[in-house]
Amino acid sequence: MTLKIIPKTEISNWIELLNRKYRIIAPAPVQQHFAFKEVKSFSEMDLGYRTTILPPKKALSPQYEELLTFNNLENHTEAVIDDTPTVLFGVHTCDLHAINFLDTVFQRDYTDQHYFSRRKNTVIVSLECLEPCTEYSFCKDMGTYTAPAELDLHMVDIGDAYALNVGSESGEKLLNGIERVHLAADKDEKQLNRVLHNKWPRFTYHLHADITELPGLMGSSYKSPIWEDLGKRCLGCGSCTLVCPTCYCFDMVDEADFAGNSGHRCRVWDSCQLNQFASVAGGHDFRPGQANRQRHRFFRKYKYQSFAPSLLGCVGCGRCSSACLVDITPVDTLNKLFHRRVAAKHTRQEAVAQ
Amino acid sequence: MIAGLKDALMETSVYLPIQARIRDIHQMNELTKLFTIDLPAGINLNHRPGQFLQVSIMGVGEAPISISSSPSRTNGSFQMCVRKAGDFTGVMHKLQPGDTLGVRGPFGHGFPYERFRGKDMLFTPGGIGLPPLRSLINQVLDDRSNYGRVIILYGARNPSELLFKEELQEWEEREDVELLVTVDRGDENWKGYVGVITTLFPKIQVYAPNTVSFTCGPQVMYRFVVTELIGMGIREGNIYLDMERRMKCGIGKCGHCQINHEYTCKDGPCFTYAHLKTLEEGL
Numbered sequence: 001m002t003l004k005i006i007p008k009t010e011i012s013n014w015i016e017l018l019n020r021k022y023r024i025i026a027p028a029p030v031q032q033h034f035a036f037k038e039v040k041s042f043s044e045m046d047l048g049y050r051t052t053i054l055p056p057k058k059a060l061s062p063q064y065e066e067l068l069t070f071n072n073l074e075n076h077t078e079a080v081i082d083d084t085p086t087v088l089f090g091v092h093t094c095d096l097h098a099i100n101f102l103d104t105v106f107q108r109d110y111t112d113q114h115y116f117s118r119r120k121n122t123v124i125v126s127l128e129c130l131e132p133c134t135e136y137s138f139c140k141d142m143g144t145y146t147a148p149a150e151l152d153l154h155m156v157d158i159g160d161a162y163a164l165n166v167g168s169e170s171g172e173k174l175l176n177g178i179e180r181v182h183l184a185a186d187k188d189e190k191q192l193n194r195v196l197h198n199k200w201p202r203f204t205y206h207l208h209a210d211i212t213e214l215p216g217l218m219g220s221s222y223k224s225p226i227w228e229d230l231g232k233r234c235l236g237c238g239s240c241t242l243v244c245p246t247c248y249c250f251d252m253v254d255e256a257d258f259a260g261n262s263g264h265r266c267r268v269w270d271s272c273q274l275n276q277f278a279s280v281a282g283g284h285d286f287r288p289g290q291a292n293r294q295r296h297r298f299f300r301k302y303k304y305q306s307f308a309p310s311l312l313g314c315v316g317c318g319r320c321s322s323a324c325l326v327d328i329t330p331v332d333t334l335n336k337l338f339h340r341r342v343a344a345k346h347t348r349q350e351a352v353a354q
Numbered sequence: 355m356i357a358g359l360k361d362a363l364m365e366t367s368v369y370l371p372i373q374a375r376i377r378d379i380h381q382m383n384e385l386t387k388l389f390t391i392d393l394p395a396g397i398n399l400n401h402r403p404g405q406f407l408q409v410s411i412m413g414v415g416e417a418p419i420s421i422s423s424s425p426s427r428t429n430g431s432f433q434m435c436v437r438k439a440g441d442f443t444g445v446m447h448k449l450q451p452g453d454t455l456g457v458r459g460p461f462g463h464g465f466p467y468e469r470f471r472g473k474d475m476l477f478t479p480g481g482i483g484l485p486p487l488r489s490l491i492n493q494v495l496d497d498r499s500n501y502g503r504v505i506i507l508y509g510a511r512n513p514s515e516l517l518f519k520e521e522l523q524e525w526e527e528r529e530d531v532e533l534l535v536t537v538d539r540g541d542e543n544w545k546g547y548v549g550v551i552t553t554l555f556p557k558i559q560v561y562a563p564n565t566v567s568f569t570c571g572p573q574v575m576y577r578f579v580v581t582e583l584i585g586m587g588i589r590e591g592n593i594y595l596d597m598e599r600r601m602k603c604g605i606g607k608c609g610h611c612q613i614n615h616e617y618t619c620k621d622g623p624c625f626t627y628a629h630l631k632t633l634e635e636g637l
Binding site: 067068070072075077078079081105106108109110111112113114222248249250251252253254256260261262263265267270272277278279280281282284286287292296299300303304305 | 363366368369370371373410412414415416417440441442443454456573598599600602606607608610612615620634635
C-alpha cells in the first residue's frame with residue numbers, strides 16, 4: 001500500500017473529475033439524517049456524517065432490483081445486469097467490512113452475477129471514523145472501527161488534508177489527473193499516526209464478552225429465557241434487518257403489466273422478522289413466533305455465519321439498535337446472555353464445592 | 355456451451371430460467387397433476403433422485419418442485435408431480451401441453467444412492483411425498499440386482515389421494531417389491547389397510563443393520579415415522595428425511611429455507627436423521 005496526501009481544498013476538483021467517469025454515491029444530508037445517494041458534486045455530500053439510515057450495501061444490492069425482464073408474447077426472458085462504473089464515496093469502515101462480508105456471501109457456492117457486476121464496477125473510497133457514530137456503535141468490540149486489509153482507497157482526515165491509503169489498482173486510478181495529490185512525507189505520516197493514536201481511546205468497549213467468545217456464548221444460550229423476553233417485546237416490524245449492513249435475505253416477486261404479458265422479476269429485501277418469512281403454501285410456518293425469529297436473527301449474526309474470514313455476521317454499526325422501536329439491542333442482549341452464563345457457572349461451582 | 359441444465363446457472367444469471375416445454379399433463383387426482391416436460395434440444399437434466407427444480411411462470415413467480423422421474427428414465431424429458439396448493443401451483447395447473455415453463459436447477463443434494471448398493475431399501479412416503487421418492491424407487495428398480503429388499507410403505511389420506519396408481523399396481527405385482535398401502539379413511543371400494551402410516555410398520559420385519567430408509571411427506575408425520583424406524587433398530591445415519599421449507603433462490607442465499615444454519619435448498623433437502631437431530635429447528 002502506498003500513502004498519499006490530498007489537500008482538502010482539492011477534494012471538490014477531485015469529485016468533479018470523478019463525476020465525468022463515474023456515478024458517485026455518497027453520504028448526503030436528508031432531513032435530520034444522512035443517506036447514501038447519487039451526487040454530482042462535493043457540495044452535495046457531507047463527509048462529517050455520523051451514520052446513515054440505510055447502509056451503503058444498497059448501492060450493490062438495492063432494496064428493489066430488477067433481475068430479469070420478460071416478454072411472454074415473444075417467449076423471451078433476459079437478465080438485467082447493471083455495470084455502471086460507480087464510486088461509492090465516504091464509506092465508514094464498519095460498512096466496508098460489511099461489504100467484504102457480502103462479497104463472500106454472494107460468491108460462495110454460486111456466484112450471484114447481478115451483485116458481482118455491480119461490485120466489480122464499483123470502487124469504494126472508505127473513510128476512517130475518528131469518533132463513534134452513535135451511542136449504539138460497538139464497532140470497537142466487533143473489530144471494525146478501522147479499515148480492513150482489503151480496500152481500494154481509504155481516507156483519514158489529518159487536519160487540512162486527507163491521508164489516502166491506496167489499496168488497489170482501481171483505487172489508484174481514481175487519483176489519476178489530480179495534480180495536488182502527492183506521496184506522503186515524513187511529517188504527514190507523523191500527523192497520521194498522531195490522529196490515529198488520539199482516535200483509539202475515543203472508542204470504548206460495550207460488550208462484556210470478547211468477539212471470539214460470541215459463537216460459543218450463542219451455542220450455550222439456545223434455550224435461554226431471553227428469547228421469550230425479546231419475543232414479547234418485538235413488534236415484528238423488520239426494521240432491525242432492513243437497516244443492517246450484513247443482512248441480505250431477499251424475496252423475489254414478479255411485476256407484470258395488466259395482461260401479464262411482460263414485466264420484471266424483481267429482488268426485494270426481505271426480513272426473517274416478518275411473519276410470512278418461513279411459511280409455505282398451505283400455511284405451515286416453520287419458524288412461528290417472534291421469540292424464535294429474534295433468536296434466529298441473533299444466531300445468524302453471532303454464530304451461523306463464521307465463514308467469512310475474521311468476521312461474524314455483525315459489524316457493530318448499531319443501526320438496528322437505533323431503529324428498534326422497543327429498544328432491543330445486540331449489546332444489551334449479548335451482555336445479558338453473558339452474565340446469565342457466568343452466573344450459571346458460579347452456581348455450578350458452588351454446588352460442586354458443597 | 356450448455357450441456358446440463360445446471361451449466362445455465364453459470365452463464366449470465368443464476369436466476370435466469372431455461373424455457374422448457376410441457377409435453378404431457380396427466381390428471382392424477384382432483385388436486386394433483388403429473389407434468390412431463392421436454393428440455394430444449396441438447397440440454398440434459400443430469401439430476402439425482404431427491405433434487406428439485408425452481409419452476410417459473412414469468413409474471414406469476416417461481417416455486418421449488420421436486421423431480422419425480424428417475425435419472426434412469428430421464429433424458430431430454432422429465433416429470434414433476436404437482437399438487438395445487440398455492441398461487442403458483444394454481445396457475446401451473448391451468449397450463450396445457452405445448453405451453454412453456456421456466457426451470458432452474460437441479461438444486462440440493464439428492465440421495466447418495468451409490469452408497470446404498472446391497473442395502474435393503476425401505477421407502478415410507480406419505481401423501482404428496484411419494485413423487486420425490488418415486489425418482490429413487492424407479493432408479494433402484496431399474497438397477498434392481500444391485501440392491502437388497504425393496505419395501506414401500508405408503509400412506510395417504512383416502513383412496514382418491516393415492517398417486518401413481520398404475521405404478522403402485524406394477525409394484526404390487528412384482529415379486530421383488532414389498533408394497534403396503536394404507537389410507538387414513540377408506541371408502542366403500544377400499545379393501546386395503548386403514549390407518550396412519552405408522553400402523554404399517556408392525557406388519558414388516560427388517561434386518562436393521564442393512565436397512566436404509568427414505569421418508570417424504572408432511573412434516574407432522576416425521577417424528578412418528580422416525581420413532582418407528584429407530585424402534586426397528588435402523589441406524590440414525592441410515593434414516594433419510596426429505597425436508598420441506600419455503601424457498602426463493604434455490605442457491606443458499608435468500609435465507610427463507612434455513613434450518614438453523616443449514617440451507618434446506620443447498621445442504622438438503624435430503625438429510626439424515628443423525629444430522630437433523632443436531633438442528634433444533636429440524637423436526
